[in-house]
Amino acid sequence: MHPEYEEIKNLVEDNLLRFLPETESGSSILYDAMKYSLEAGGKRLRPVLLIASCRAAGGSYSDALPYACAIEFIHTYSLIHDDHPSMDNDDLRRGKPTNHKVFGDDMAILAGDGLLNSAMDVMFSDIARHADDGSETEKRIRAAREISASAGVRGMIAGQAADVRPELIRLDDAGKLRYIHRNKTGALIKAAAAAGALVGGADEDLLGRLSHYGEQIGIAFQIIDDILDVTGDTKLLGKNTGVDAELGKLTYPSLYGVEKSRALAEKATDEACRAVENIKDSEFLKFLALDLSDRIS
């Protein structure tokens, strides 16, 4: 792993629980359930991206950290609800039993709700902490809105709704696939790059480049995810493979085949790298894009 990736990932993991509100004794199972999924690991792509983007805009780790943790809370809640028996009914995630398998179907709904609510709470608190400085408040409000909007009913949740009811989308298969992926995974990855840029104080040009970068790696990320569901190793991935095909889901490989899908992922990765040409930290941002595209887990 790239040393800078490892450094940022460790920073995120060291701080995730610090931003999670402690619960009272009466609801410690709720805390345990949230903690379980937060600690289940994963690439921490969204928070790493947010922090890297903030640094590329000249901001500091500490400015980005609350938003990085908030976006990981949101991503984690979405996985818990996505794995729920009422949704995809998955029993394995990151090599461990899914949240509802350990804490029950009811607690998994509440743990997801709790993580989403806590994410918003963390951002409101950070905005409040900077409320006496107009320009500091304003960039944080913009970052929080970027995250909140991308996670919501015109972003990630819309993508999940379309994913469980694709027959209701009035588009051809290619259009459906783009719609689902753009919203379900793309929106939050793009928001990570944009929110980092905003907290870091990027001007509109740099914000545009970093957002475009985030959008393109979001596309590549999802294509690779679809490919790995066909060609990947359950042990390495820490989740079951072949799930998409079993559920009859629309994916890049099912629509374009594996080879063409790989070419599409490479195209998006190239475009991401071009978007951050000649900016601060562009070496690391390019590494991040290429690494995601080459991954086997």
Place this chain on the structure above:
Amino acid sequence: MHPEYEEIKNLVEDNLLRFLPETESGSSILYDAMKYSLEAGGKRLRPVLLIASCRAAGGSYSDALPYACAIEFIHTYSLIHDDHPSMDNDDLRRGKPTNHKVFGDDMAILAGDGLLNSAMDVMFSDIARHADDGSETEKRIRAAREISASAGVRGMIAGQAADVRPELIRLDDAGKLRYIHRNKTGALIKAAAAAGALVGGADEDLLGRLSHYGEQIGIAFQIIDDILDVTGDTKLLGKNTGVDAELGKLTYPSLYGVEKSRALAEKATDEACRAVENIKDSEFLKFLALDLSDRIS
């Protein structure tokens, strides 16, 4: 119905959907599911209370409206998730089939998530709209934090977790009952009064009085709710009765009997009325408290 109550309630109902983000065509079922539960009616207690409290602090309807709608979104999401088969598995709410009965168990989870996310979105947007005026921003940030914290894992969600796993609370039955009710319903009702006061520009003394008022009517409200589950009429209530007893839930009547429970509700109502003695609009606030305590539905 008191004409002022009706006026505020109508205002809320006329604006609820205006604050709900439109979804794209691909996820219109998500929008329909959120809209269905928002339009299912109910007393609109929390938004009415928030607006009344804002007015009592000298603020305007329009200042309070985004927060009033946000808090109703949060309340509505909590009902959808609470009714879900993985939680209380209720099929009737406000005289209509519950959300999952109409839209499916998966969409009900997403509609709840969408309403919670939208509530936060509405508040971030309102804060952003006032970001050029320091004192206006600050009071809105405080109101949003009050709502977000009370809805979260140290408030409403903690109460729901304790309600589904009461055996994990290390308190005697009376302590458990207080813990569950204070968090599950009390926290958000108190936050409605406090957030209204904050948006309205209340000083710390008035904020304290209105918060205490909200806390006490929250207690009375929940006791009456418990009593109505025993003595109420399914048709008038629009939901099944006897549910608590069937689920073996800890309630005021099960612990204290109906008579003593009524006395406790009256005590809390009296205390609420005393807290708002001699403030602006105290007549309406007192009416609200007494009306909730006397209700049969």
